[in-house]
Amino acid sequence: xxxxxxxxxxxxxxxxxxxxxxxxxxxxxxxxxxxxxxxxxxxxxxxxxxxxxxxxxxxxxxxxxxxxxxxxxxxxxxxxxxxxxxxxxxxxxxxxxxxxxxxxxxxxxxxxxxxxxxxxxxxxxxxxxxxxxxxxxxxxxxxxxxxxxxxxxxxxxxxxxxxxxxxxxxxxxxxxxxxxxxxxxxxxxxxxxxxxxxxxxxxxxxxxxxxxxxxxxxxxxxxxxxxxxxxxxxxxxxxxxxxxxxxxxxxxxxxxxxxxxxxxxxxxxxxxxxxxxxxxxxxxxxxxxxxxxxxxxxxxxxxxxxxxxxxxxxxxxxxxxxxxxxxxxxxxxxxxxxxxxxxxxxxxxxxxxxxxxxxxxxxxxxxxxxxxxxxxxxxxxxxxxxxxxxxxxxxxxxxxxxxxxxxxx
Amino acid sequence: xxxxxxxxxxxxxxxxxxxxxxxxxxxxxxxxxxxxxxxxxxxxxxxxxxxxxxxxxxxxxxxxxxxxxxxxxxxxxxxxxxxxxxxxx
Numbered sequence: 001x002x003x004x005x006x007x008x009x010x011x012x013x014x015x016x017x018x019x020x021x022x023x024x025x026x027x028x029x030x031x032x033x034x035x036x037x038x039x040x041x042x043x044x045x046x047x048x049x050x051x052x053x054x055x056x057x058x059x060x061x062x063x064x065x066x067x068x069x070x071x072x073x074x075x076x077x078x079x080x081x082x083x084x085x086x087x088x089x090x091x092x093x094x095x096x097x098x099x100x101x102x103x104x105x106x107x108x109x110x111x112x113x114x115x116x117x118x119x120x121x122x123x124x125x126x127x128x129x130x131x132x133x134x135x136x137x138x139x140x141x142x143x144x145x146x147x148x149x150x151x152x153x154x155x156x157x158x159x160x161x162x163x164x165x166x167x168x169x170x171x172x173x174x175x176x177x178x179x180x181x182x183x184x185x186x187x188x189x190x191x192x193x194x195x196x197x198x199x200x201x202x203x204x205x206x207x208x209x210x211x212x213x214x215x216x217x218x219x220x221x222x223x224x225x226x227x228x229x230x231x232x233x234x235x236x237x238x239x240x241x242x243x244x245x246x247x248x249x250x251x252x253x254x255x256x257x258x259x260x261x262x263x264x265x266x267x268x269x270x271x272x273x274x275x276x277x278x279x280x281x282x283x284x285x286x287x288x289x290x291x292x293x294x295x296x297x298x299x300x301x302x303x304x305x306x307x308x309x310x311x312x313x314x315x316x317x318x319x320x321x322x323x324x325x326x327x328x329x330x331x332x333x334x335x336x337x338x339x340x341x342x343x344x345x346x347x348x349x350x351x352x353x354x355x356x357x358x359x360x361x362x363x364x365x366x367x368x369x370x371x372x373x374x375x376x377x378x379x380x381x382x383x384x385x386x387x388x389x390x391x392x393x394x395x396x397x398x399x400x401x402x403x404x405x406x407x408x409x
Numbered sequence: 410x411x412x413x414x415x416x417x418x419x420x421x422x423x424x425x426x427x428x429x430x431x432x433x434x435x436x437x438x439x440x441x442x443x444x445x446x447x448x449x450x451x452x453x454x455x456x457x458x459x460x461x462x463x464x465x466x467x468x469x470x471x472x473x474x475x476x477x478x479x480x481x482x483x484x485x486x487x488x489x490x491x492x493x494x495x496x497x498x
Binding site (some may be wrong): 026029030031032033034080082087088091092141142143144377378379380381384 | 412413430450452453455456457458459460461462466468470473474475493
């Protein structure tokens with residue numbers, strides 16, 4: 001049973017590895033003449049796009065992630081903007097994963113640029129600090145000399161990640177019971193992973209303004225007043241170094257969205273882009289051997305108005321044709337002046353092709369068609385075979401790297 | 410904003426095949442206009458699958474411009490696909 005005022009006394013055995021400005025560092029690694037220069041990675045070659053990652057040189061000059069490129073270029077005239085190159089980042093991700101897997105069988109990649117190694121249940125051996133420095137060196141040797149990473153070591157995932165953020169770039173820190181209070185004393189509430197402005201306001205509402213006050217808050221206040229549920233107790237334990245975040249990630253939905261390249265597109269042109277998204281969602285769904293029962297379509301207008309609609313089917317589906325047909329029906333009810341569209345499939349289940357159906361022949365034909373198209377696309381490259389009405393959309397709808405998910409890497 | 414030029418140019422490459430993590434190391438290449446580029450550093454080497462066909466992408470520099478050259482592992486051909494110049498800024 002957890003002692004309320006005690007911090008987890010065990011040896012820190014969780015290591016968090018976080019690539020520094022991952023996409024920008026990878027670009028600087030690939031293109032030596034960009035090293036030491038302010039670099040911003042963007043998803044599109046247009047001025048009103050947002051910055052996905054900035055190099056440390058750009059960050060030092062005030063460029064922030066999420067900033068409009070136009071604004072950043074005004075701030076830093078020599079800024080070099082580069083369109084993201086997912087293949088390169090996937091390669092670095094796989095290299096990082098291979099390095100981490102060589103130290104522990106318990107590795108979870110939290111996103112494309114960070115992974116967690118758990119050394120519990122492994123025989124005691126080398127110190128984790130030695131391993132941390134070796135990971136840094138191997139990253140430089142096996143990927144490139146410009147690659148740097150932060151390493152954090154803690155008694156749980158939260159402390160390891162917090163430690164990894166203490167000295168950027170290229171830091172290595174340990175957070176455990178003996179330095180917990182001293183470390184929290186140097187931080188702001190929003191420095192804690194999971195505490196954004198709205199949670200900060202809630203904490204401020206009960207007189208908590210610093211991580212130390214958060215640490216000293218009693219569990220009843222956190223559970224009953226601040227978080228109104230079990231999340232309060234989880235924060236109480238998390239801050240003390242007890243593990244509450246070791247949960248498997250379950251895929252609940254598969255989807256894609258797209259900000260239109262031009263705000264004057266006709267309804268038919270937008271529908272063809274939606275069709276392209278549906279094909280991509282279908283491929284991802286089948287790639288995970290899943291079927292869905294629900295389709296969700298949303299749009300955002302130029303004025304910022306949000307619209308969405310859903311459809312729940314009695315039978316599971318997974319073919320592009322069905323997903324597109326359901327999504328297009330929903331899309332017919334969407335308002336005009338659209339700026340962004342998205343489609344998601346939800347209520348996922350394992351795809352069981354063998355189940356008998358009243359519509360057996362038709363379903364079997366559709367399954368075979370999807371299987372044949374997927375096989376051709378896997379052999380000759382993505383979108384070798386696709387619907388004719390999406391022919392002109394590929395140069396706009398390029399697949400980009402999603403943050404926070406490693407499902408499709 | 411982005412000074413990269415996208416190309417699709419067949420090139421002649423001199424490469425050394427050795428040991429280690431990156432056994433294939435292009436040394437220099439000759440462009441279709443007969444200009445020779447001597448590689449001073451290989452930035453990143455990563456494979457890209459075009460379906461089942463594998464292309465090895467080499468991001469390299471000669472010290473005055475960055476280049477991307479690609480080795481098609483099936484056809485054993487080299488192409489120059491990108492060029493970017495950055496030394497003046």
